[in-house]
Amino acid sequence: MSGLEQFQDRNVSQNYYKVKIEPYPKTPWEKFKRVVRKSLKPDLLIGLKITLLEMLRFNIHTIQYPKEKLPVSPRFRGIHRLLRLLESGNERCIGCGLCEKICISNCIRIDTKPDENGRKIPTEYTINFGRCIFCGYCAEVCPELAIVHGQEYEYASEQRAQFAMKEDMLTPLDKLKEQKEYPGFGAPTPAADKLIKKTPLAY
Amino acid sequence: MFEVVAFYLFAALTIVMFVITVMSKNALYAMSSLAAGMIFISAFFFLLDADFLGVVQIIVYSGAVMALYAFAMMFMDTTKEVKENNPPKRIVFFLSGMIALLLVLILLTPIISDKVKALYPMSDEIGNTEAVGIVLFTKYLVPFEVAAIMLLVAMIAGIILASKRMDESITLKIDQEIEQKGAE
Amino acid sequence: METAFIIETIVKILVVLGLFSALAGFATYVERKVLAFMQRRLGPMHVGPYGILQVLADGIKLFTKEDFIPQGAVRPIFMIAPVITAATAFIAMAAIPMFPEFTIGGYTVRPIISDMNVGLLFVLGVMGIGLYGPLLAGMASGNKWSLLGAARTAIQFLSYEVVTGLSVLAPVMIVGSLSLIDFNNYQAGGVGEWLVWKQPIAFILFLIAGFAETNRTPFDLLEHEAEVISGYATEYSGMRWGLFFIGEYANMFTIGFLASLIFLGGFNDLWFIPGAIAILLKVFFFIFLFIWARASWPHVRPDQLMWLCWKVLMPIAVVNVVITGIVMMFF
Amino acid sequence: MITLTHYLVLSAILFSIALVGVLRRKNLLMLFFATEIALNAINIAFAAISKYYGDLTGQMFAFFVIAIAASEVAVGLGLLIIWYKRRGTIDLDSLQTMHG
């Protein structure tokens, strides 16, 4: 049985075995015997041996955090990012306001105006990170993939103002080349097309 | 020189501590100062070459007896001030002052004759602990055993008194409670 | 002569105070490091090379922290309680001979502050007085967790003092003295003469009771976080808390010295190792043992603690004393 | 030079302090404390006489006094706690049930 099959095998009862629990001592004499038995069994010494061996092996697993960092999962829901269109460099956001509607902690505010082409563009886009719970609904609901979660997890700051700067979230124009098409939580996976085709449709 | 300094120092400390104990409104002050006073008294024992007695004073009195008091005090709220209607101060201080005066008078006049002979002279060759042991287990063997039995009895009594059922004793019950029990 | 004696004593006192305060600090560093290694961690690393200056950083932090006294506390007692812990821990060291005699410029120094003939009892007694620190702290704090911690202190210290005393009684009977120097001299003949071979049970009992008296892990119930926050020390901060800490570590050293002197040959020369080094090695072994046990073992429940003391350890200690007496009488 | 009289006078003073406590305080616990002071005062006198007459008997009595104090505490405190549990106070006046 391979690892996966073994993992997926739900018929676990065949592997059950009963743990022998000795009856709880009732009389003082039995309690005393249990203490003697437990003291004379080398359980305590085995504990000491394990810790000593661990120390001597010196097998350290510490990540020295500010100096070293662990890689973050692509589905990690960090600080939001507002994306631009790769070709034109315009903001992807069309000001539909769905994210504002769906936000369960009411931390997103959008102000829009029609631009010279008659299209609606956001003039103000703020997320109050003091309130945001990083649930990811905004990214999931966005029809234009304009807002996604980034990888940033070091949120601490000394100023409240820094918790809502659109400029910090929006991909800067000079970094446009580094922006990936499907960068974080909320964007479809790179293999999304294939998966969609596999889905049988009624029509 | 040392002895004089030590004596007066510890005498002053002891008296201050005990006065605090007696006069303090707060039970915790009283307990702490009493414990401190006990330890200072052990200093007198060391000064008097009674090393073993001094150590016993520290271990038994300060270590065990006072700790027991402290433990008992945990049942009460010790941070509060003790409220009591003290008897008139004049009577108290007159009585105790008179007794102090008389005692000092008696002790200052050399009524203790100089002819008292030592029954068990201290010897310099063996240490205090050994000497104490020898006397304790020869002349005072029977009192020693009696004291041991007394301690045992006290221990059993303490255990029984502190056990759970004791506060329901019928003899201590207020009439109302007894009637209530009867009605059940 | 007298002046020299006074000066010598004062110097010794200062040395002991300074040295053991520093050692206590260093022991915290060692403890954190060793615990970390045993748990596959690195421990303090940032302050200084390998975090060695962490001790200093802790000290600075403790000294500069606000000394906070709660409103409901009984002020003087609250303030004096940590001092009692630290003071008794150091006073207890007065009767412990740390090292063999040595001479500086023709002047023989005995590294013991006061050699009294009831030294052992004095040490145990003063360590027993140490219980007033936590006790008064807990009672004066006006906090129920502190009070619970104090109650636990009282029962634990009182109970285990009995075991300590009884377990030491058997070696005392063999040596016939209460002076720790006599103990040391009795075991001068080398490893074979160590009392631990004659009194293994007493040694183990003494160690267990030592763990309890220094409030170390399997028996660290006084300030067990999951149950009573931080026990008697809940309301303390800054240097007052630091004094509790120093007292505790000083007590660990005291127990280490006592165990080495009574059971493991004291400061006699060990093979090629000079006596001073030998006793330091032994003491550090005990310190390491304290830390090691803390890394390895879970702690017990309060009722198990009492049960262990009164129904297991004390009877064993009494039986040990009786057997020792019988053996000494007939052989 | 410290003589026997010094110790005896000290003992007398401490005893009088204890007496003040016994007379003044109404709290049972304080009464116990005062009793302990009295016992200790006597112990000093015993030890001092023992020293100045070169006789160990005084010390022996001091030991027995300590033993008595220990027993007294064991029993007395048990009673005191019971009383406190029942009445919620350990004031001496609350112990009085006779009208006198």
Add this chain to the structure above:
Amino acid sequence: MEKYVLIALFAPLVGSLFAGAYAMKPKRLITGIVTSALLFVSFVSSLILLFDLLKTEEAVRVKLFDWITTGSLNIPFGFVADQVSVIMMVTVTLVSTLVHVYSIGYMEHDKGFNRFFSYLSAFVFSMLVLVMSDNFAGLFIGWEGVGLCSWLLIGFWYYKKDEPKEVNPSISPSWAANEAFIMNRIADLGMLIGLFIIYWHIGSLDYNVVFAHVNLLDIAIITMMGIFLFIGAMGKSAQFPLHTWLADAMEGPTPVSALIHAATMVTAGVYLVVRSFPIYSQIPNIGFYIAALGAFVAVFAASMALVNTDLKRIIAYSTLSQLGYMFVAAGLGAYWVALFHLMTHAFFKALLFLGAGNVMHAMNDELNIFKMGGLYKVMRWTAIFMIIASLALSGIYPFAGFFSKDKILEVAFDAQHYILWFMLWVGAGMTAFYSFRLIMLVFFGEERYKKYGFHPHEAHWYMLAAMAPLALLAIVAGFFEEPFEEFVTQLLPEYHVHIHGILAVALIGLTTLIALSGIALAVYKYSHGGFSPKWKETFIYKLLYNQYYIPVLYEKLFIEPYKELSKIAWKELDLRIVDATVDFIAGIIYKSGFAGRVVQSGNLSKMLRWMVIGLLILLVLVIVYSPVR
């Protein structure tokens, strides 16, 4: 040998204390077994003493410690095992061992099982103190001890209600116990006076001293001694004016009746007379009076037994009658004969009582013999044992009673007191009659118990086993007459019967004849339906049935005047004079107490202040009277 004396004496006490420790607990079989075993130990020790005494002929004396030493009075706790007391010891311990074993079965379902054995063993201890003591004081302790234990045991079922005679013909146990106790106290007063007289004139209570000096005294004083001691004996042995308690004492459990009120305690009076033979041999007049009284009681009691319907009371009257026989022998100076009859009587009377106990057990404690009958079929062994005992009681050869009783008749004849002899002879006939009346009514004839719905059954095997040795002794004990006489007369005076040859044979023949005819009459009458009911109407029957109206007489003569007297003393004397005085004194104290109660407030603080004031005063006194010179 001393240790056997102590073992024999104290083993029952240990047993009693052991059982007493369980007194308030539910039944524990172990108490019965332990007490019985300890009594057996005591019995074995007594036997060892007996054989030792047979060999060495020297009495064993043990002095435990001085009990009372004031002035010239010195009463030690001393014990002696001489020929007389050894005989008594063996008899007492043997009977009581068997009774103990028997009681394990008899008291099986009683809730006071442990208590019973405690009392019973305590009784044996007291009895042993009585017989073994070497002075009159010890004898008196034992005397009172058996009285106390008898009181405890008669009133063993003290919780039974006191019902009027119409409802329940028997009286309540506690009443019976008190009656026995009070009767005995009256008699003991006489005995105590006797002891005082002895001490006053001789200055000692030790047997040896007393008996050595008694012949030096004035004859009048000896007479006084004899009379007063005999009053004591009369109470204990239930002789004529003080006899009513014995029949009422049958309210106790049957083993008690067997042990105390047949075999041992009641014979204490006889023992006392036998023991103080040096006194009585000085005063043959008193001896004759004793013998006359004995003969009177022998007939008197036997006549009451003739008509009684209560199983145990019949046997109790028989005991009275037999005690009369013993007193006749003792009074006429044939002390060893009295002792011999005492011993044999103990065996067969205990056997008779135990058999009666079996019957009672079988009949659910029914005592009326007219409700029994035909029990032989279900209780064969009990019947056989009781027939053996009855034969022995009636004095039929070769049973034990024949030898001892016949000897008494011979003695009476030999002393030329022919009237006594005739009375005893009549008594022997009556004895035979009522014994077999009992046997016939209980064991043979019509099975009347079926009418009353009883389901009798045989007793446990070990109860029967306990009876078997007694039955054996009731048969064979008589053959030990010769060695017994030889043994006992080492201490007691010898008594030679001068009748020989034809006359002796004729006497034996006459006695046997009347006994046999009594038996024959009983067997004939009761196998043919008993006497006619008309007989019950006659005066004689009523007189006998109501015990010669003596209880009624006592009631009218003593109890009611005493009640009146008490009433006067209460109303006039006590209330008017004594109480008034006491009340006056009490009033003064009351008032002063009211005035002074301010001091005693119960406030510790205030009391401490008083204490300190006292201390201050003492210190001032120290200063004032300081020893500085």
